[in-house]
Amino acid sequence: MQLDDQATRAIQAWHAQAENAQAWLARHCASAPQPEGARISEGVVLWRQESDWLPVALWPSGAEGQTLLGLADDVRQAARGLVSQLDDGHLGIGYPVRDPADDQQGTGALVGAVALRVALPASLHDDQRAQAALMPLMQRLEEGVAVLERDLVQRTHRDTRRRQQTLARQLELLAAVLAENRFKAASMQLVTRLATLFNAERVTLGWQRGARCRVVQISHSAQFNRKMNRIRATELAMSECLDQRASVAVPPPEEAADHARRVSHAHRRLQEMTGLPSVLTLPCLDDGKPLGAVTLEREAAFSAEEADALESLMALCTRALEEKRLNDRPLPVKAAVAVGQQCARLVGPGYLGYKLTAIVLGAAVAFATLATGTERVAADATLESLEQQVLAAPFRGYIDAALVRPGDTVAMGEVLAEMDTRELVLEQLQWQSELAKLARQEQQQRAAGERAAVNVIGAQQDQAQARLELVESRLQRASLQAPFAGRVLSGDLTQRLGGVVEQGEELFRLSPLDAYRIELEVPEGRIDALREGQKGELVLAAMTGERFAFEVERLTPQTRSVDGSNRFVVEASLESDDRELRPGMQGVGRIEVGEARLISIWTRELVDWLRLTLWRWWG
Incomplete structure (x- = not known):
C-alpha cells in the first residue's frame, strides 16, 4: 500500500x-x-x-x-x-x-x-x-x-530543505524519546511532541496487549479513565488500523488514492463521537510485527506527506519504546518471558542448532543420572620421611671437618663430621699422668703402713679414672657417624669450620631411604567421607608421569588454614618403595571413597553450598 x-x-x-x-x-x-x-x-x-x-x-x-x-x-x-x-x-x-x-x-x-x-x-x-x-x-x-x-x-x-527539516524534527523527537529511561515518560514525550509538531488537538498512543490494543498515553493528560466511551472508540480505531497493517485517515488524503480503499468504520465513529473532523491512525510496526498504534485528531485534514512523515517517525521510535517497556517489567516477569521464549524455540520450527544442543545436554544429564563412577576426594599432598634422626654435638668444642652436606646419601657408620680433639688428647694425658702419680703414692703409703692415707689415695684414683674415661668417651664420639643408611636432610657445617658448637646443639638431621609417609590436606567438607584403610593415588609435581599407590592410615584432628579454608591432616603410607623419592616433595592425592552417581559427584560442592546457604538464611 x-x-x-x-x-x-x-x-x-x-x-x-x-x-x-x-x-x-x-x-x-x-x-x-x-x-x-x-x-x-x-x-x-x-x-x-x-x-x-x-x-x-x-x-x-x-x-x-x-x-x-x-x-x-x-x-x-x-x-x-x-x-x-x-x-x-x-x-x-x-x-x-x-x-x-x-x-x-x-x-x-x-x-x-x-x-x-x-x-x-x-x-x-x-x-x-x-x-x-x-x-x-x-x-x-x-x-x-x-x-x-x-x-x-x-x-x-x-525539496532538500524540506527533507532536512523533516529529518531534524524526527531526530529531535527520537532524541527526546531516547533520553527518557521509563516507558511512561518516553511515551508522554512522544505524544506531547507529536501534538505540538502536527498541531493536533489530541494524540493517543496505544500498545498491543494480547489480542487487543489498549491506550497507554494521551497528550497533555497525566491520567485518564479507561472506561470512557472515547477511550474505547479510540482503541477500536487502533485495532482497525493494526488489522490492516497500514495507516488509516478520515478523510483520506486526496493525493493518496490508496487511503480511500482502506476500512475506516471505527475511525468514522470516533470522528462522530469527538467532533474533530480529521483522524489519522498509524501502526507501530517492528519488523512487520504490530506493537501499537498512534491516533492523531485535529481540525485540518492530514496530507499524504504528513502521513509519510508520521510513519517515518514511528518507525524510528517504535523499537525504542518497546525496549523501554520490556525493561520496565518486573524481574519475575522477565524471567518467565525468557523461559517461554526458550521453550518456544525448543519446540517450535527452526533453531536446529538450539535443538541439537538441547538433545545433547539432555542425553548428558540422563547419562550422569543413571551411570555410576568411583568417587574420589582430592587433597594437596606432601611427602614426609617416616622418621628422622637428629645428630647433636657430643660436647662443647670446635668443628674440625665437615664431610657431608644436605642431600647427600650416607651409609651406616659413615663419618659425617669430626670435632677438634687436641684439647681432649692433652686432657687425656693429664689424667693418665695423674693416675700414675697416685699409684706411686699409694705404694709408698702402703709400705709405710698408713692405711688411712691409702684409702684417701684410692678415692683420688677412682676420681681420676672416671675423668679419664669421660675424656676417652668424648674422643670416641668426636667423629659423628650415621646411625643408619639414609639421606642428610639438614646440617651444612662447611660454613662453620673452626666454629664453636655447644653440647646438644643440632648438627645433622637424617632420614631413612625407604620409609616415607604422606600428609594429605583434606577439605573439611569431605573429611566425613574418609576412613582408615581407603586406597588412593599420588601424583607428585616432580614426577607427573608416575602414580604412587597409598593407603590411609590415620585421620588426625590437626587442622591447617589454607587460602582461607580449613583442611584436616590425614596420614597415609606408600605401598611401593621408590628410591627416587625425596622428603618434602609435593603433589596431589586422590582418595577413593566409594561408588556414586556421576551427577552427584559433579554437583556435590554446589549442593553443599546451597544447603549451607539455605540453612543460613532460613534455618
Whole structure:
C-alpha cells in the first residue's frame, strides 16, 4: 500500500513537471525574437522519467512534432546543442537541459532536451544570412534553458530543505524519546511532541496487549479513565488500523488514492463521537510485527506527506519504546518471558542448532543420572620421611671437618663430621699422668703402713679414672657417624669450620631411604567421607608421569588454614618403595571413597553450598 502511494506521488510529480515544461515552452516560443523574419513555428520538450525519455510539452497544442522529437533525441544522445535542416524552409535548433544539483559528472546530469522548428523566409535561404538569423534564437534558447535549469535547482533546494527539516524534527523527537529511561515518560514525550509538531488537538498512543490494543498515553493528560466511551472508540480505531497493517485517515488524503480503499468504520465513529473532523491512525510496526498504534485528531485534514512523515517517525521510535517497556517489567516477569521464549524455540520450527544442543545436554544429564563412577576426594599432598634422626654435638668444642652436606646419601657408620680433639688428647694425658702419680703414692703409703692415707689415695684414683674415661668417651664420639643408611636432610657445617658448637646443639638431621609417609590436606567438607584403610593415588609435581599407590592410615584432628579454608591432616603410607623419592616433595592425592552417581559427584560442592546457604538464611 505504501508503494502504491509512492508511485501515485511520483506520477503526480511527473505531471507537475510536465505542466511547468509546457508553460515554459509556451512563454519561450511566444516571446522569442524574429530576426530578419525568422520565427519559431513549433517546439517540443523531451524529459527523462527514470530510464525512459518521454515528450512532456508541445507548442502549439495542435502541432505534430514528430520531426522535432527526432531532433530532441539527437540532442539527448549528443548532450550538446544542435542545428539541423528539417526541410527547404525550416531549420531545427535543439539544446539539452541539465540538472546542476546532480553534479556527479561535473556538468550536471542530463534530464531533458528542447527542440524548436524555425521558419525561414525566402530572403534567408542563403547559409550565411540564415546562420546570422539563428544566432539570436540560439542565444535566447540557451537563456531560456538556463531559466529552466534554475527552476530545477530551486525546486531541488526546496525539496532538500524540506527533507532536512523533516529529518531534524524526527531526530529531535527520537532524541527526546531516547533520553527518557521509563516507558511512561518516553511515551508522554512522544505524544506531547507529536501534538505540538502536527498541531493536533489530541494524540493517543496505544500498545498491543494480547489480542487487543489498549491506550497507554494521551497528550497533555497525566491520567485518564479507561472506561470512557472515547477511550474505547479510540482503541477500536487502533485495532482497525493494526488489522490492516497500514495507516488509516478520515478523510483520506486526496493525493493518496490508496487511503480511500482502506476500512475506516471505527475511525468514522470516533470522528462522530469527538467532533474533530480529521483522524489519522498509524501502526507501530517492528519488523512487520504490530506493537501499537498512534491516533492523531485535529481540525485540518492530514496530507499524504504528513502521513509519510508520521510513519517515518514511528518507525524510528517504535523499537525504542518497546525496549523501554520490556525493561520496565518486573524481574519475575522477565524471567518467565525468557523461559517461554526458550521453550518456544525448543519446540517450535527452526533453531536446529538450539535443538541439537538441547538433545545433547539432555542425553548428558540422563547419562550422569543413571551411570555410576568411583568417587574420589582430592587433597594437596606432601611427602614426609617416616622418621628422622637428629645428630647433636657430643660436647662443647670446635668443628674440625665437615664431610657431608644436605642431600647427600650416607651409609651406616659413615663419618659425617669430626670435632677438634687436641684439647681432649692433652686432657687425656693429664689424667693418665695423674693416675700414675697416685699409684706411686699409694705404694709408698702402703709400705709405710698408713692405711688411712691409702684409702684417701684410692678415692683420688677412682676420681681420676672416671675423668679419664669421660675424656676417652668424648674422643670416641668426636667423629659423628650415621646411625643408619639414609639421606642428610639438614646440617651444612662447611660454613662453620673452626666454629664453636655447644653440647646438644643440632648438627645433622637424617632420614631413612625407604620409609616415607604422606600428609594429605583434606577439605573439611569431605573429611566425613574418609576412613582408615581407603586406597588412593599420588601424583607428585616432580614426577607427573608416575602414580604412587597409598593407603590411609590415620585421620588426625590437626587442622591447617589454607587460602582461607580449613583442611584436616590425614596420614597415609606408600605401598611401593621408590628410591627416587625425596622428603618434602609435593603433589596431589586422590582418595577413593566409594561408588556414586556421576551427577552427584559433579554437583556435590554446589549442593553443599546451597544447603549451607539455605540453612543460613532460613534455618
